[in-house]
Amino acid sequence: MLKVENVTKYYDDFKAVDNLSFEVNKGEIFGLLGANGAGKTTTFRMIMNLLEPTSGKITLNGQVINYDITDKIGYLTEERSLLLKLTVKELMIYYASLKGMVKEDIENELKKWLKRFKIEEYENKKIKELSKGNKQKIQFISAIIHKPELLILDEPFSGLDPINVDMFIEVINELKENGTMIIFSSHQMNHVELFCEKLMILDHGKTILKGNLKDIKSNYDERKILVKADASKTELKKLKGVKNVLIKGDEIELSIEDKKYVESIFKYITKCKNVTKFEVVELSLHEIFTKEVGVRNEE
Amino acid sequence: MKNKFIFLTKMSLLKKIKNKTFIIANIILIILLIGITNIDKIVTFFGGDFNETNNIMVVDNTNESYDVLKESMDNAKLIIDTSIKYKIKKVDNEKTLRSKIKKDKDIGIIINNDDENIIDAKIITYGYINTNLYQLLQSSINTSKQLIAINKLNIEQEKLAKISQSVIIKREFIQKNKNQEEETTNMIMGIVTPIIILPFFFLIMLIIQMIGAEINEEKSTKSMEIIISNVSAKVHFFSKVVAANLFVLIQTLLIVLYGFIGILLRGNNGMNGLSKIENISDIISSASNLGILDKVVNYLPIVIVLMLITLLGYSLLAGILASMTTNMEDFQQLQTPIIVISMVGFYLSLMSSLFEGSLFIRIFSYIPFISAILSPSLLITGVIGMKDIILSILLMIVVIYLLIKYGLKIYKEGILNYSGNKLWKKMRKALKN
Structure with a gap:
């Protein structure tokens, strides 16, 4: 060892x-x-x-x-x-x-x-x-x-x-x-x-x-939600806990402040048309690294 | 760790020996040295005149000078130049003589009676002739004139023998420590100096460059990280220094070997043949007769010891400086002071006879790094002796001790340093640790 x-x-x-x-x-x-x-x-x-x-x-x-x-x-x-x-x-x-x-x-x-x-x-x-x-x-x-x-x-x-x-x-x-x-x-x-x-x-x-x-x-509360549905970017941005919305091809990527907002966002998405995907993912190591090192450097 | 030291030294040495530059340089050296030691044969092979006999033809209008001239030439040849070959013969008249001069080696001499009924002479050649040959002819004609004059003045045989006898020349020196043996030693060393000092100076340059290049190659490629993680900086440092010194020693021995091969290739002529070029055999035999050769043999080992430890000193210094630099360009700049020091030694050595007897040159002869370059010349001029060389060796040993003690600290610090910033500050800090 x-x-x-x-x-x-x-x-x-x-x-x-x-x-x-x-x-x-x-x-x-x-x-x-x-x-x-x-x-x-x-x-x-x-x-x-x-x-x-x-x-x-x-x-x-x-x-x-x-x-x-x-x-x-x-x-x-x-x-x-x-x-x-x-x-x-x-x-x-x-x-x-x-x-x-x-x-x-x-x-x-x-x-x-x-x-x-x-x-x-x-x-x-x-x-x-x-x-x-x-x-x-x-x-x-x-x-x-x-x-x-x-x-x-x-x-x-x-x-x-x-x-x-x-x-x-x-x-x-x-x-x-x-x-x-x-x-x-x-x-x-x-x-x-x-x-x-x-x-x-x-x-x-x-x-x-x-x-x-x-x-x-898993200790990181922030999450990402990947969505495939007919949803308005502007409307999604207005949802509670949503920090950012990105359109990546036919997919929408929502960055949320905390995993506790997943349920409310899910409820909203279910109301949209043509929903084919709703996936909650943890932050990637790249994002965690950028976040941690970036924040400290800003400080 | 001991095995790793041996491995690193072997690796470093083999790398140098397997290098194409070393192989090419040695091919050139062997050709050059064999060529120099056999220059007469080479010149002859290409139609040169080393062995060609001069054809001297004499028109003796006095009817009494030819035999005297022939005898004078044979005697003078022994004194002036043993390498000149000639045949001498009598020719009937000037017209025949002129018709027989067809090349440079055909030389005509016309001897006539002068106003006082002794002789004067005319030398007729095809073109320019060898200076030594001209001196031989001139000297022989003069001697002939004197002999004929003595004969004509009816001097008794006994008196004539006394006049003809060689002058006994005794030597005396005002300075008590001077003697003829030393004078002859100086003559011998005067010939040996360019053979020792110049190559030694080049060996110093070689060892500095070699160590600098190798350490900087390992530093600039970052392979130093791998090496120093497996062996200590101390082991690495000494392996480089030992390998470089061994390499220089091998190269020196090879040069000597090439010289011997050249002499061996001369066959039975050996050193006798070389006398045609430098009269080496004459000097060696006279030195041997006076017992000076033994003295030179006594001086040489101690001079060689001084040279070897000086090379060690230069290699240690080069290693330390190389550890402080990050690439060969930086090293080239940093090595300038060492080059200047060795050049000072080299030029002082060349001009040592100008400073004979001055305290200034004596003091310089003790200065480490310079002493080994300067001492052989000062030995030749008699400024220093055995005791002075021993003192120089002791001083050099002290410097080597200091280089190892403090230089190693700098080496340890510098070897993994890749930045030129605050270099001297870092080195000063390393020395304090």
Whole structure:
């Protein structure tokens, strides 16, 4: 288990991370979200032993992070961290050897993963000759080749087409099933929603939201109602609790302040003609994120 | 961690050795060095005149000068230049002589009696001739004139022998610490200096550039994040420094090896053949006779030690500066002071004879980073001795200790810093930690 306990990090007088605490268990994907400069990278760097926390403690399976422990961690950085002049094989030998792997195992594992990602022909190609998506695949392989116990994925789908995103998702889920602890960070909230059971949103180093995705969503009183009916936008706007009305094709999207207004709105809609849809949905993670981070930034 | 250090060092070294630039540079170097050591053969192969014999034809209108001239030339050749080959023969008259001068190697000499019934001469050539050959002819003709004059004045054989005997020249130095052996040492080192100092200066440039480029490559590609998360900054720093120094050492040994290969390719001629170019064998044999060669051999190891630890110092400094920069362009700017320091050493070394005896140059010879470049020249001119070199080594060791102690703090701070803002402030803070 990864345990981050009351971790604070100062850069001179600037507090980059403020009293951060969370846990990631085996076979769990934890979402660490935040706008740019929220303190995510600083947190990852502290977990990777690149930075020392000003206060607090980080342990992996009960042991304080040191250079023996980091061998058990895989790190996919947000910006590509590949040595462009090396070939794929040379780079993999370089990075995986630093994780304590022997050359023979590296070569075998590399072949397996290149095949899995359908890029076997690039084994002896220089990194600089690869496309953006293929570079990301190589970076991903370099983070998982040593079968890490903890995997940090910072924007893993950057530069990937939808087919490759699906490929990555499949692998990430496999790793999860095999017991790997995964910390996932992305600005694409739909990706986070896809496989993060637990998450945390940071803003200016502070935790502003934390918990299970389901609980976070259900705890929000705001709802959306999707309606297909012959209803006037102007009339709908006048209904109590309705904040906004959007026409999306043949569908009307109502934003309501609280779920308690659903019943009254439903009663109104039933009176309209040609009603084919009435669906109440929770706010998406994207909306919750925008709402939380946006409000605080306004403050 | 020890294994990771070895791995990082090996990886860094192999990366440099496998680099195309290194391979191409060494192909050029081996061709160049074999070429230089066999230049005479190459020139001959392409129709040059290294081995071509000069055909000297003499018209002796005095009927007594030819044999004297021939003997004088054979004697003078031993003194002036051992590499000139010639055949000398008598020709009946000027007309025949002129008809036989058809190329540069055909040289005609016409000897006539002058007004005082001794001799004067005319040299006829096809075009320009070698300066050494002209000096040989001029010297031989002068000697011939003297011998003929002595003979005509009826000087006794005994007196003639005394006159012909070589002058014994004794050397005396006002300065007590000077002696002829040292003078000869200076002569030897004077030849060796361009072979040692210039390549050493280039090795310094090479090591600075190499470390800067490698660290900045890892920083700019952010692969530093992955590397430093697996090994400490200290291990990373020393692996880069050790790899760069090993590389420079390998390159130096390869250059020496190429030189030896070049000499071996000369076959049986070996160093004797080289004497055609530089008279090296003459100098070596005279130095050996005077016991100076032993002295040079004694000086060289300590100079090499100073050079090696200076290279280490430069590499540590380059590594520290590279950690503070975020790309190669920034490093190029930041490395300027180191380049200037080494250039000061280089130029002072070239001009060291101008400052002979001055305190200024002696003080400079102790300054770390400069000492290794300057010391060989000052040894040549006799300004410094063994004790001074040892002092320079000790000072350099102190600087290396300080670089490791404080530089490592800067390296740890700088290596993961990607911003040029408040750089010096960050470094000062790192030093305080």
